[in-house]
Amino acid sequence: MFYHRVLFVVKRGPDYKMAQIGVDMLPCHVFFSTLRAKYFDLRGFLRSWFSVWRYSHCDFYMCEKFDDHEFAPKHKNAFPEVTNPDYEYRPKPMDNIPPVSEHEFRKRFYTCHRPQPLRHWYHKCKALGTHSSEILDLFPKKKTEFEEGGDKREIFWGIYAREIISLRLVFTYNLVCVCPMLAFFVVWIIPTGQLTDLQNPSVPFSMMLGMLSLFWSIFLSSLQFGRPH
Known part of the structure; x- marks a missing residue:
């Protein structure tokens, strides 16, 4: 059972989908491997394989659940109040927003920790942060499970996947x-x-x-x- 989780929002067609990624004692590379798997799962098979839109980075967002499994991003580069007891992040207050650059998000998302020459012929694989979990301190982590069902309005903080067109x-x-x-x-x-x-x-x-x-x-x-x- 996880006590801290990062709330991850992905746009799928006209809707937004959410995943809760447990991060207790999780190394950086495992978190981003999980993030990548969740991203493709939330987007769906056809969009993941055939859409010209490809993952670029994540933005830190304040989002809102406005109905049963209905979500919407509201404010970019927003973090919970320092006094909010349900979220954990460091430092408090966050003095460098966004705390993770677009380039770092992209590098960690696409890094390959198990090189496969046939699949990765177009670049040199390099493992990043194999054992470190320092970057996860910068993410707003909810201490309790977020209730995705029901029609109760609720504000939450997490990361929102952004995409760019793949010229390739x-x-x-x-x-x-x-x-x-x-x-x-x-x-x-x-x-x-x-x-x-x-x-x-x-x-x-x-x-x-x-x-x-x-x-x-x-x-x-x-x-x-x-x-x-």
Whole structure:
């Protein structure tokens, strides 16, 4: 049984989901491994594997439960009052907000403690904070279990996962869309060589490029008017 837990909020479509991560006597790397597993679990299979939105970092937030398993982030970089007996963190008051940088969150989230050459070929694995739990002192930790059910309104403090667009996935999806048209273009012109009329085989390819350009221009411009992920 855990006596201290970090409340972790993740956006899933139009809703917000929450997990309670016990941290008593927990090393840093185990906490972030658990955080990563909870993040993918809360997002769901399809979003975790196919969404262009990928984990960036966590922000420290004051959140609110407003109904049965319904949550919403309210105020960024907020910590419980020093006199709040239900939360523990150090130092009190928190004099450096946010106490953990975006870069550190990202590094610890994506670090690999058990290197697998085939899966991690694109970077060098480096274990961070294998035995240290010092970073967990900076997190607001609830001393009692948070009641997620019921319609009682309740304020709580924790961390909220933020996401950014993965350019690598955007490029991959564009390549997948373009490759069939490019293959069709090549297959059409190879048999006749220089005598081929390039206008006909290039039509599907040009249409696909135009549709992709329209889609991404609308998608990226819409981000200016929506709330940040």
